[in-house]
Amino acid sequence: KEDLDYLRQIMGVMQHHDAITGTEKQAVSNDYDRLLYDGIIGGASNARDALRVLTNLPEGEFESCLQLNISECAFTKDSADNVVVTLFNPLAHTSSQYVRVPVKEESYQVTDEKGRVVASEVVPVAWQVLALEYRENNTQHELVFKASVDKIASYFIKKVETRENKEIVLPKPAKKSVKETEKNLEVPKRFKKVHSMKKVETHADD
Amino acid sequence: DSETVVQTSQIKLVIDNNTGRLKTVEMNGVSESVDQNFAIYETYESGAYVFRQKEDVDLKFLEDKVEFTVYDGSLVKEVHQQFNEWISQVIRIYEGVNRVEFEWLIGPIPTDEDTAREIVTIFDSGISSKGVFYTDSNGRELIKRVKDEREDFNPDLGRQPISGNYYPVVSRIALQDSNKRIALLNDRAQGGTSMKDGQLELMLHRRLIRDDGYGVGEALNEQKYDKPLIARGKVYLILNSVEESTKVERVAEKEILLPFSVFFSKASSQSQSAV
Numbered sequence: 001k002e003d004l005d006y007l008r009q010i011m012g013v014m015q016h017h018d019a020i021t022g023t024e025k026q027a028v029s030n031d032y033d034r035l036l037y038d039g040i041i042g043g044a045s046n047a048r049d050a051l052r053v054l055t056n057l058p059e060g061e062f063e064s065c066l067q068l069n070i071s072e073c074a075f076t077k078d079s080a081d082n083v084v085v086t087l088f089n090p091l092a093h094t095s096s097q098y099v100r101v102p103v104k105e106e107s108y109q110v111t112d113e114k115g116r117v118v119a120s121e122v123v124p125v126a127w128q129v130l131a132l133e134y135r136e137n138n139t140q141h142e143l144v145f146k147a148s149v150d151k152i153a154s155y156f157i158k159k160v161e162t163r164e165n166k167e168i169v170l171p172k173p174a175k176k177s178v179k180e181t182e183k184n185l186e187v188p189k190r191f192k193k194v195h196s197m198k199k200v201e202t203h204a205d206d
Numbered sequence: 207d208s209e210t211v212v213q214t215s216q217i218k219l220v221i222d223n224n225t226g227r228l229k230t231v232e233m234n235g236v237s238e239s240v241d242q243n244f245a246i247y248e249t250y251e252s253g254a255y256v257f258r259q260k261e262d263v264d265l266k267f268l269e270d271k272v273e274f275t276v277y278d279g280s281l282v283k284e285v286h287q288q289f290n291e292w293i294s295q296v297i298r299i300y301e302g303v304n305r306v307e308f309e310w311l312i313g314p315i316p317t318d319e320d321t322a323r324e325i326v327t328i329f330d331s332g333i334s335s336k337g338v339f340y341t342d343s344n345g346r347e348l349i350k351r352v353k354d355e356r357e358d359f360n361p362d363l364g365r366q367p368i369s370g371n372y373y374p375v376v377s378r379i380a381l382q383d384s385n386k387r388i389a390l391l392n393d394r395a396q397g398g399t400s401m402k403d404g405q406l407e408l409m410l411h412r413r414l415i416r417d418d419g420y421g422v423g424e425a426l427n428e429q430k431y432d433k434p435l436i437a438r439g440k441v442y443l444i445l446n447s448v449e450e451s452t453k454v455e456r457v458a459e460k461e462i463l464l465p466f467s468v469f470f471s472k473a474s475s476q477s478q479s480a481v
Binding site: 018021022023024025026029047048051057059060061062063064065068069070073075076082083084085086087088089090091095096097098099101119120121123124126127128129132133144145146147149156158 | 254255277279280281282284286288294296300301302303309311421422423424426428429433436438460461464465466467468469470471472473474
């Protein structure tokens with residue numbers, strides 16, 4: 001309970017009206033960040049212990065990636081081969097949602113707990129995001145798949161090497177003519193650039 | 207070739223190739239013209255507590271042609287748009303998901319000695335809302351708002367006609383006519399309004415130069431590692447019939463604000479045998 005009590009204390013601090021609205025001084029804001037981060041890390045330790053009991057993964061690391069919102073994850077940035085993604089659904093009903101995992105531009109196969117292949121694709125992260133000098137991570141793509149979770153579910157990500165395997169992962173686009181499908185196969189990447197983007201000059205000072 | 211169509215089995219988006227911006231949305235059996243853009247309030251007196259635009263300066267819409275790239279996958283379609291050097295966006299639709307996602311990226315906002323900037327996104331539709339719009343009350347009930355009016359007193363909006371119509375938007379803002387309803391759901395508390403019929407506005411990011419004197423004692427000019435912030439977030443659009451929309455918005459709101467918690471582990475031989 002030590003970690004959870006600490007998180008509770010911090011959440012108590014966060015009820016202050018300045019923390020709610022963002023009208024605290026910058027130094028206080030930084031301190032709130034520090035406290036909240038500490039609290040979340042402690043809570044993640046509880047979550048890890050619980051998930052080791054509640055899943056079939058007693059040795060699982062159950063790492064949280066707190067910067068998934070900016071397409072960063074240290075756990076997957078170098079390799080997303082043989083990675084288990086465990087999802088906890090906080091809603092009181094089964095929910096289907098898309099999950100995005102930062103990965104290198106490679107081919108992956110996603111399977112559910114019963115070993116069934118789940119449709120997935122790799123999409124590029126917007127280049128403006130990549131240009132941010134704050135980002136320490138050089139992951140330029142995200143693996144996207146749809147997960148259906150009652151309470152807890154695990155999905156397995158495995159790197160696949162060949163283009164043939166890559167095609168197996170992809171669901172066949174519906175309502176496409178043979179001609180269109182052939183045309184798509186000629187495109188080396190999975191995504192077709194429809195409209196080219198002009199390079200925008202950026203300045204170091206920005 | 208004046209337009210680009212991006213669609214899933216449930217949603218059709220039309221991008222105007224001349225402007226590079228969203229032009230039409232079709233979903234839930236409803237079609238509506240929706241011009242989405244970003245705009246800038248230039249302010250001087252604004253602070254952490256108040257939004258007070260310069261009285262002689264109009265809202266500045268981004269007029270330049272937006273360069274965009276479409277990524278057309280089978281699960282997800284994305285339109286990557288660049289509005290200027292420090293505002294960009296990804297419009298995203300997923301197969302089987304009945305909402306349009308706008309993932310915005312703003313900053314660092316340029317400022318100078320006299321001018322702070324507050325950035326909004328504006329969705330302009332043809333829905334005849336007659337000055338009425340709805341904002342949530344801390345994610346619970348929706349409260350009816352009428353432009354330039356208050357329920358209990360006559361407001362003097364002469365000097366600040368826009369900020370006087372701003373309301374907190376914690377989870378959603380919506381407007382409707384007798385047939386159609388358009389709702390924006392956000393991922394964080396923001397300010398929002400509807401200054402014209404059919405138009406919804408959300409303030410996404412602000413970088414200010416003065417303290418407004420109401421308590422904090424600092425200008426709202428957030429820094430991390432001595433650099434001004436770049437903010438990234440999401441706004442979701444749901445277009446639906448008036449009868450159906452509220453329940454769809456409720457479900458979407460829960461998924462947006464209570465998403466899956468994600469944990470990563472290395473797959474071991476043990477975990478593979480568990481499969």
